Structure formats: structure tokens, C-alpha cells
Amino acid sequence: xxxxxxxxxxxxxxxxxxxxxxxxxxxxxxxxxxxxxxxxxxxxxxxxxxxxxxxxxxxxxxxxxxxxxxxxxxxxxxxxxxxxxxxxxxxxxxxxxxxxxxxxxxxxxxxxxxxxxxxxxxxxxxxxxxxxxxxxxxxxxxxxxxxxxxxxxxxxxxxxxxxxxxx
Amino acid sequence: xxxxxxxxxxxxxxxxxxxxxxxxxxxxxxxxxxxxxxxxxxxxxxxxxxxxxxxxxxxxxxxxxxxxxxxxxxxxxxxxxxxxxxxxxxxxxxxxxxxxxxxxxxxxxxxxxxxxxxxxxxxxxxxxxxxxxxxxxxxxxxxxxxxxxxxxxxxxxxxxxxxxxxxxxxxxxxxxxxxxxxxxxxxxxxxxxxxxxxxxxxxxxxxxxxxxxxxxxxxxxxxxxxxxxxxxxxxxxxxxxxxxxxxxxxxxxxxxxxxxxxxxxxxxxxxxxxxxxxxxxxxxxxxxxxxxxxxxxxxxxxxxxxxxxxxxxxxxxxxxxxxxxxxxxxxxxxxxxxxxxxxxxxxxxxxxxxxxxxxxxxxxxxxxxxxxxxxxxxxxxxxxxxxxxxxxxxxxxxxxxxxxxxxxxxxx
Numbered sequence: 001x002x003x004x005x006x007x008x009x010x011x012x013x014x015x016x017x018x019x020x021x022x023x024x025x026x027x028x029x030x031x032x033x034x035x036x037x038x039x040x041x042x043x044x045x046x047x048x049x050x051x052x053x054x055x056x057x058x059x060x061x062x063x064x065x066x067x068x069x070x071x072x073x074x075x076x077x078x079x080x081x082x083x084x085x086x087x088x089x090x091x092x093x094x095x096x097x098x099x100x101x102x103x104x105x106x107x108x109x110x111x112x113x114x115x116x117x118x119x120x121x122x123x124x125x126x127x128x129x130x131x132x133x134x135x136x137x138x139x140x141x142x143x144x145x146x147x148x149x150x151x152x153x154x155x156x157x158x159x160x161x162x163x164x165x166x167x
Numbered sequence: 168x169x170x171x172x173x174x175x176x177x178x179x180x181x182x183x184x185x186x187x188x189x190x191x192x193x194x195x196x197x198x199x200x201x202x203x204x205x206x207x208x209x210x211x212x213x214x215x216x217x218x219x220x221x222x223x224x225x226x227x228x229x230x231x232x233x234x235x236x237x238x239x240x241x242x243x244x245x246x247x248x249x250x251x252x253x254x255x256x257x258x259x260x261x262x263x264x265x266x267x268x269x270x271x272x273x274x275x276x277x278x279x280x281x282x283x284x285x286x287x288x289x290x291x292x293x294x295x296x297x298x299x300x301x302x303x304x305x306x307x308x309x310x311x312x313x314x315x316x317x318x319x320x321x322x323x324x325x326x327x328x329x330x331x332x333x334x335x336x337x338x339x340x341x342x343x344x345x346x347x348x349x350x351x352x353x354x355x356x357x358x359x360x361x362x363x364x365x366x367x368x369x370x371x372x373x374x375x376x377x378x379x380x381x382x383x384x385x386x387x388x389x390x391x392x393x394x395x396x397x398x399x400x401x402x403x404x405x406x407x408x409x410x411x412x413x414x415x416x417x418x419x420x421x422x423x424x425x426x427x428x429x430x431x432x433x434x435x436x437x438x439x440x441x442x443x444x445x446x447x448x449x450x451x452x453x454x455x456x457x458x459x460x461x462x463x464x465x466x467x468x469x470x471x472x473x474x475x476x477x478x479x480x481x482x483x484x485x486x487x488x489x490x491x492x493x494x495x496x497x498x499x500x501x502x503x504x505x506x507x508x509x510x511x512x513x514x515x516x517x518x519x520x521x522x523x524x525x526x527x528x529x530x531x532x533x534x535x536x537x538x539x540x541x542x543x544x545x546x547x548x549x550x551x552x553x554x555x556x557x558x559x560x561x562x563x564x565x566x567x568x569x570x571x572x573x574x575x576x577x578x579x
Contacts, residue, residue: 048179056187063206064194073205080187081209088180088301095260095295096275105257108300112216113209120208124201 006093008044011086015040018059018079021072032062040083047090056080070124074117081113168230170253173296173305175223181302184210214302223298224254229309231292236312240319244280246270248292248309256296263292268314285318285411287457317453318408320415322423323563329483329508330573332385338424345383352380388429388442388479389421391452392502394488394495394514395434395459401517403558409514410487411456413562417485418452428452429477432459433488433498441477480506483574485566489515490542490553503549508574511546512565513555550575 019036036058043052063076089102096102177185188210195203230249238244248261263270267288269281282288292309332341340349353369356376369377391414398407414430421428427442430452440448440455478484484507488495502509519535521528543553552574556565 053183053186056183057190060187060191060194060203060206064198064200064203067200068202070202070205073202074208077191077206077209080206081184081213084180084183084187084210087183088178091179095262096258101258102301105297106217106301108219109213109217109302112212112214114212115216116208116210116212117205119212120205124205 006090008047008090011047011083011090012040012044014079014083014086015043015055018056018076018083019062021063021076021079029062029066032058032065036062043087047087052084052087056084059083071121074120078113078117081109085109168228168249169310170226170228171307172226173224173307175298175303175305178297178302178304181214181217181299184214184302188214217300217302219255219299221255223303223305224252224256224296226253227251227259227294227296227305227307228253229292229294229307231290231309231312233290233312233314237315237317238282239317240282240285242282242316244282244314246278246280246290246292246312248276248278248294250276250294250296250309252296256298257300259294259296261292261294263290265290268316280314282314282316284408285316285457288314288316290314315454315457318412318415318456320412320419323416323420323566325563325567325570326389326417326420327483327485327508327510327566327569327574328387328389328426329481329576331481331508331576332387333479333481335386335427336384339385339387339426340382341385343383343385344380345385347381347384349382349384350379351382353377354380386444387421387426388482389417389426390429390431390442390478390482390484390507391415391417392431392433392484392486392488392498393456393459394486394490394492394498395432396492396495397489399489399491399515399517401515403516406489406491406514407459409516409556411459413487413512413514413556414456414485415453416562417566419449422446422449429482430455431478432456433495434459439477442479442482478502478505478507481576483508484510486511487514489513490539491515496542496546499546499551500549503551506576508576509551510566510569510574511551511553512562513543513553516556516558 016037019033019040036055039051039055039058043049043055059076059080063073068076085106089099093099093102188207191203191207191210195201195207228251232247232249234245234247246263248263250259250261252259261275263272263278265288267282267284267286268290269283270278271281272278280290290312293306294309295304295306297304328339330342332339332343334343340347344351353366354377356365356378360378364378366377366379393407393410393414395407395410398405403409404412418428418430422444425444427444428448429440429442432438432455438455438458440451443451484502486499486502486509488499488511490496490511490513499509499511518532521532546553552569554565554569556562
């Protein structure tokens with residue numbers, strides 16, 4: 001456990017970046033950022049708890065009260081994604097053969113996040129209106145949530161045979 | 168190899184992403200802040216990007232191979248876990264949670280086990296498979312494999328033996344006259360004596376034939392008794408650890424000398440192995456000792472139940488006990504009444520903890536020490552020597568003084 005990847009350093013580092021990206025001049029924003037920072041530090045001590053999610057939500061609140069641009073919001077969201085990833089790494093990295101293997105298997109998440117950012121930024125260029133975009137976001141969220149929460153294989157269901165192994 | 172159907176579940180990361188994204192999008196829609204949608208976009212993108220078109224595997228196959236199911240303490244034993252999936256998965260990882268066995272692995276498949284304590288340890292590798300870029304996971308526990316760790320104990324240079332030896336050929340010089348090499352006496356010739364036993368010098372001096380008698384070389388019967396009624400943690404190994412290691416040393420030494428050795432484990436459940444010879448006997452004894460545990464059942468030991476061959480009256484009994492349980496003390500007296508030559512090794516090395524400035528505690532400790540002395544004195548009065556096994560001393564040093572002369576058995 002002496003490797004830096006296993007310790008809290010990546011988690012605290014990305015969490016601080018996440019919080020710092022939300023800081024604006026308003027005292028309310030500073031307060032929200034301070035709360036988020038405390039939650040990041042608490043989450044670093046308990047990476048397997050729901051404090052991690054609370055820290056990410058606190059960062060979202062700090063973003064909301066700061067009134068940043070769309071690009072700044074996207075940057076905060078991207079850092080939140082990395083923060084949640086480091087929390088997951090801290091919790092599960094010991095089961096894997098190495099940090100690089102773990103990262104390679106989750107690279108699609110990062111690419112997906114970048115894709116989401118690009119999609120929103122491109123969508124923001126067009127004057128569609130925030131209401132339509134919000135509705136689309138809610139629908140996308142519902143689909144993604146069902147996809148993640150619903151069991152992907154039902155009990156008793158067998159996977160199709162792998163053609164590569166068929167003689 | 169076993170194939171187990173698995174059920175995939177979302178990982179904590181998937182739930183965290185979904186929760187954060189959901190709340191943020193809802194807040195953005197309600198408050199009309201498009202920046203929050205920008206915040207949620209990477210999270211939603213990650214959820215969508217991680218989803219793969221193919222369904223993950225419906226079952227996992229796990230095969231566990233333990234190269235040596237039996238080993239000694241601190242031996243290194245490789246355990247290989249081969250895990251595979253009948254379908255697409257991102258990664259399969261294997262972990263081996265085991266509180267009693269130190270494990271290490273480099274490739275995540277072959278684990279080097281280094282058990283630090285004797286016993287029967289169950290090993291159940293846990294296999295975790297990940298799919299959808301780590302958004303879905305499934306875990307299963309492989310079939311249980313048992314590792315039998317025998318206590319590592321050396322042989323003793325000297326060991327107590329009974330004065331009364333049974334009629335078996337061995338290495339100990341007994342009282343009976345026979346065909347050994349140790350001189351016993353010179354007596355007049357009797358019809359039937361072997362001619363090669365005639366002592367010509369004595370015959371010429373006394374004017375009639377005399378023969379030289381020699382002492383027979385006999386084998387001893389040694390029974391080690393382990394008191395497992397109580398197990399007190401202490402420096403240098405708990406009382407039960409000391410007892411099991413000591414019993415193993417005694418049995419191994421006896422078997423190496425060609426003596427017959429057995430073991431009796433006193434506890435909630437009485438276990439024994441009658442005295443016998445050979446290397447196979449050592450493993451029978453070791454297997455019996457592995458069963459010694461802190462049994463929860465409170466069963467009064469009845470030594471009358473032990474069959475006579477398991478505890479022969481001419482056997483020398485070496486008992487390892489902390490002398491804390493009254494049932495163990497009763498067993499010592501019963502053994503003595505059976506006529507066994509008995510030695511008790513006190514395995515307790517520590518006194519009860521007391522407060523620094525508590526006068527009551529100090530008085531209680533003095534009373535406890537007086538009670539211990541009374542117990543030792545009672546056993547000594549019965550003709551049972553009690554020796555302590557202090558920290559830093561080998562069992563050789565403890566039993567050596569008792570090996571100088573044979574232990575007396577039944578008197579009268």
C-alpha cells in the first residue's frame with residue numbers, strides 16, 4: 001500500500017481541483033466551496049461511503065451558486081467524474097493487478113465523459129433554449145440510471161455461447 | 168473446476184455517477200441553470216460510454232489448486248486460482264481473505280501462503296468480475312479449500328521415560344534381564360543358558376560355571392496430554408500453542424527413538440490416539456492435535472472412557488496444561504490413579520493483569536499466586552512433578568532434568 005495510487009493523494013488532489021474550479025468571488029460560493037472541501041477530505045478517509053457522493057453534490061451546489069459559464073460547469077463536471085473515479089480506485093484497486101490495468105478498463109468512462117462535454121458545448125453553441133436541453137438531460141439521466149441500476153443479467157439466464165470457443 | 172451462474176450488479180461508481188448526474192440535472196431543470204447541465208454532462212457521458220453492446224458473461228468458472236494441502240508452520244505453499252468467464256468481461260480479479268494465513272501474490276492468480284499458526288484453515292478465494300468498463304460487477308466465493316498446518320516442533324535431546332517398561336524391544340535399558348549389552352549381574356550357570364554368556368574369568372576363579380546376565384533393551388510408551396480447556400494469550404505463544412508444540416515435540420522424539428507414542432487431547436470433546444510406532448503415527452497424532460480447539464461444549468472429561476490401549480498403565484505421560492481449569496486438575500489426579508508415570512508442564516507464563524495503583528488488585532494477585540502454589544504442592548504430594556516452561560527456554564531445558572532418572576509409576 002506504499003504506492004501513491006493506493007493512497008488518498010489522487011483523491012484529495014482531484015477533489016481539491018474540483019472544488020477550486022468552482023470558486024468565485026461571492027462569499028456564498030466560498031462557503032459552498034469550503035463545505036465541499038471538507039467533504040472531500042472526509043471522503044478521502046472513507047472512500048467507500050456515500051460521503052464521496054455528498055462531496056460531488058457539494059461541488060455541484062458550489063458550481064450552481066457561482067454562476068459560471070457552461071464551459072466552467074463542464075470542467076467542474078469532468079473533475080467530478082475523475083474524483084469519483086479516484087474514489088472507486090481507492091476502494092477497488094487492490095483487487096486488480098495494477099493501476100494501469102484498472103485505468104485501461106475504465107478508459108471508456110473518461111472518453112464518454114469527454115464526449116458528453118463536447119456534446120453539451122456543441123449544443124450550447126446553438127440557440128435551442130435551456131428548457132429543451134434540460135428535458136433532454138432528464139430523459140438521458142433516466143435512461144442511464146435504469147441502465148446502471150437494473151441487473152444486466154437475470155437469474156437463470158445464460159449467456160450466448162462464445163463462437164470463438166466452439167470447436 | 169466449478170461453474171457458477173452470476174448476477175451482475177451496478178458498482179458504487181455507477182450508482183454515484185447516476186445519483187450525482189440525476190440530482191444535478193433535476194436541479195438544473197428546476198432552477199433553469201444550464202451550467203448544471205454542463206456539470207452533469209460528463210457524468211452522463213461516462214454512464215453512456217461505459218455501456219457495451221454485448222451482454223456480460225452469465226457464468227464464471229473457478230478452479231482452485233492447492234499444491235500441498237499439508238504443511239508446517241511458516242512453510243510457503245502456492246495456491247493457484249484459475250478464474251474464467253463464459254462470455255465477455257473486462258477483468259477478473261481474485262482476492263484471498265484469510266486472517267490466519269499470510270498471503271502474497273504478484274500476478275493475482277498464484278498466491279503464496281505462509282501460515283504463521285498451526286490449525287486447519289479454510290481458504291475461500293473471492294472472485295470479482297467487472298464489465299461495462301467497471302460500471303457492473305459480480306462477485307462469487309470459490310469452493311472452500313482446507314490447509315492443514317502442522318505445528319513445527321523439533322526433537323528433544325532428553326525426555327522422561329517410565330521406570331516400568333513394557334516387554335517390547337527398544338533402546339531403553341529397563342529393569343528386566345534380557346539380551347541387551349548392559350551388564351546386570353554374574354550368576355551360576357543354569358541349564359538352558361547360552362554358552363556364549365558364560366563368564367570364563369568368573370568361572371575359573373570360583374571353580375564352577377558362571378554366566379553374565381545383561382539388562383534387556385526395551386521400548387517405552389509415551390503419551391502426550393494437551394489441556395485445551397483454556398487458552399490464555401501470553402508472550403511467546405498462548406498456553407494452547409505451547410501445549411500443542413510441546414506435545415508434538417514429545418511425540419516426534421519418542422517416535423524417532425523407536426518408542427510407541429500417542430496423544431490425548433483434553434477438552435470439551437475428548438480425542439486420543441493410542442500409542443504406536445512409525446512415521447504414520449506422527450501424522451495421526453498431528454491430525455488429532457489439529458482438532459484441538461477451544462471447544463464451546465462443556466463436557467466433563469471422563470478418562471475412564473479412554474480405552475486401555477490408548478493410555479496404558481506403564482506409559483509415561485507428559486501433560487501440558489496451564490493448570491487453570493479444575494477439570495484438567497481432576498484429570499491429572501485420575502491419570503495418577505491409573506498408575507501412569509506423569510509429568511506436568513505448566514504452560515502458563517503470565518499473571519492476571521492488575522491496575523497500577525490498585526491495592527485490591529495486588530492482594531488479589533497475591534491470593535492467586537498462593538492458590539497456584541497450593542495446586543502445585545498438591546500435585547507434588549501426589550508424586551507428580553510440575554515444571555514451568557518460562558519465556559525464552561526450550562522444552563529441552565524444561566524436561567531435561569526429569570530425564571535423568573526414570574519416572575515412578577504406580578506405587579503400591
